[in-house]
Amino acid sequence: MVETYSRSYAQEMDARDDLKQFRDEFYLHNESIYMDGNSLGLMSKRAEKSVHDILDSWKNYGIDGWTKGEHPWYYLSEALGEKMSGLVGGKKDEVIATGSTTVNLHHLVATFYQPAGKRTKILADALTFPSDIYALKAQLRLKGYDESHLVQVESKDGNLLREEDIIDAMTDEIALIVLPSVLYRSGQILDMERITKAAHARGITIGFDLCHSIGSIPHDLHNWGADFAFWCTYKHLNGGPGSVAGLFLHEKHFNVSPGLAGWFSSAKDKQFDMDHTLTSADNAGAFQIGTPHLLSAAPLIGALDLFHEAGIEKVRRKSLAMTDYMMELIDHELEGHGMVICNPVNHAERGGHVYVEHPEAARICKALKLKNVIPDFRTPSGIRLAPVALYNTFEEVYDCVQILKTIMDGELYKQFENVRDVVS
Numbered sequence: 151m152v153e154t155y156s157r158s159y160a161q162e163m164d165a166r167d168d169l170k171q172f173r174d175e176f177y178l179h180n181e182s183i184y185m186d187g188n189s190l191g192l193m194s195k196r197a198e199k200s201v202h203d204i205l206d207s208w209k210n211y212g213i214d215g216w217t218k219g220e221h222p223w224y225y226l227s228e229a230l231g232e233k234m235s236g237l238v239g240g241k242k243d244e245v246i247a248t249g250s251t252t253v254n255l256h257h258l259v260a261t262f263y264q265p266a267g268k269r270t271k272i273l274a275d276a277l278t279f280p281s282d283i284y285a286l287k288a289q290l291r292l293k294g295y296d297e298s299h300l301v302q303v304e305s306k307d308g309n310l311l312r313e314e315d316i317i318d319a320m321t322d323e324i325a326l327i328v329l330p331s332v333l334y335r336s337g338q339i340l341d342m343e344r345i346t347k348a349a350h351a352r353g354i355t356i357g358f359d360l361c362h363s364i365g366s367i368p369h370d371l372h373n374w375g376a377d378f379a380f381w382c383t384y385k386h387l388n389g390g391p392g393s394v395a396g397l398f399l400h401e402k403h404f405n406v407s408p409g410l411a412g413w414f415s416s417a418k419d420k421q422f423d424m425d426h427t428l429t430s431a432d433n434a435g436a437f438q439i440g441t442p443h444l445l446s447a448a449p450l451i452g453a454l455d456l457f458h459e460a461g462i463e464k465v466r467r468k469s470l471a472m473t474d475y476m477m478e479l480i481d482h483e484l485e486g487h488g489m490v491i492c493n494p495v496n497h498a499e500r501g502g503h504v505y506v507e508h509p510e511a512a513r514i515c516k517a518l519k520l521k522n523v524i525p526d527f528r529t530p531s532g533i534r535l536a537p538v539a540l541y542n543t544f545e546e547v548y549d550c551v552q553i554l555k556t557i558m559d560g561e562l563y564k565q566f567e568n569v570r571d572v573v574s
């Protein structure tokens with residue numbers, strides 16, 4: 151029996167890892183330990199190849215690339231939607247690759263926020279990513295309401311939300327709810343099924359931001375009955391910086407008029423009729439606006455193939471084993487250093503990263519980077535560490551915690567100022 155806190159234990163876990171062959175699919179930086187895949191996933195060889203494939207079709211076919219080649223551009227957004235549908239638990243035509251996270255949120259709110267009578271407010275939470283809040287406030291203003299119409303469920307401890315508090319806030323003044331699936335800071339998973347059922351029991355439309363859960367945990371959006379969802383593809387999905395985002399529209403809404411319509415909202419066979427009356431697609435494709443960003447969609451072809459081969463259930467199993475292991479090591483090795491693990495411990499409530507707080511977090515992160523560990527810092531005192539199932543190893547988790555221990559033991563962070571960089 152190998153001792154849990156030894157390097158050989160980590161090596162043994164790696165030897166038994168049934169996803170270990172995927173590490174070779176990625177461009178790793180040999181000298182560093184990448185723990186930031188929840189902010190920007192690493193580049194894979196498949197993603198690189200699929201970018202070249204799309205460039206080749208432009209080179210070889212010109213305008214005919216829309217219908218020719220291995221990945222005809224005209225159908226690529228739908229094809230990528232289908233590839234993502236299993237990851238969110240949607241039917242294949244309930245998912246489309248389009249836009250960006252924030253644009254898709256705008257589009258969905260422009261469509262589903264229909265204030266009427268007493269129901270004029272939007273419900274969100276106080277911990278979500280700022281872009282979501284800016285978009286919700288902007289949508290309220292467009293409909294003639296001020297910010298008092300945005301209700302944000304507060305957190306008691308600044309890191310976690312209580313589902314009871316969310317449900318209690320679902321009053322008869324709420325027209326629409328938008329919540330994250332996994333909180334970007336603490337990594338808490340909200341029980342989407344429970345919250346969706348509570349919203350629908352009160353006659354409220356609800357959608358989720360899956361940026362921190364897609365590619366990290368399984369979802370069952372169709373069966374849960376969620377009205378809509380949206381997500382980015384550059385975090386756990388490894389689609390590359392600014393890669394085209396995703397959108398889920400439950401089939402019960404296939405007849406809805408897209409709030410920000412454009413010619414790519416059209417039914418595919420009608421689009422080139424050039425009619426001034428839109429016949430929108432009778433699926434999630436209606437939420438496209440204009441010409442798809444082919445060069446930013448291209449890497450997703452290869453990136454998503456890796457998820458199909460690995461399977462999200464296996465990805466989740468390994469991710470939980472790695473975050474369990476990391477927390478155990480932090481508890482054991484960093485005792486007395488004031489590191490507080492603030493992510494939920496229960497598997498059902500924990501997403502794909504570990505979140506620790508320390509008053510010196512900004513400069514601890516700088517010291518980690520100097521020692522070739524890539525974390526990310528979240529102001530004012532958060533350190534996120536994401537061991538990613540497809541490319542990180544247990545031994546890297548071991549090394550990461552050992553390096554953190556060296557930094558804390560030797561107070562090596564004191565050579566830096568405790569302020570964040572422009573991009574952190």
Ligand SMILES: *Cc1c(COP(=O)(O)O)cnc(C)c1O
Pocket residue numbers: 250251252253278279281282330334359361362382
């Ligand atoms: C990363 C992230 C975003 C980013 O939005 P973009 O439009 O892709 O820049 C939005 N919301 C959440 C919850 C995120 O984690």
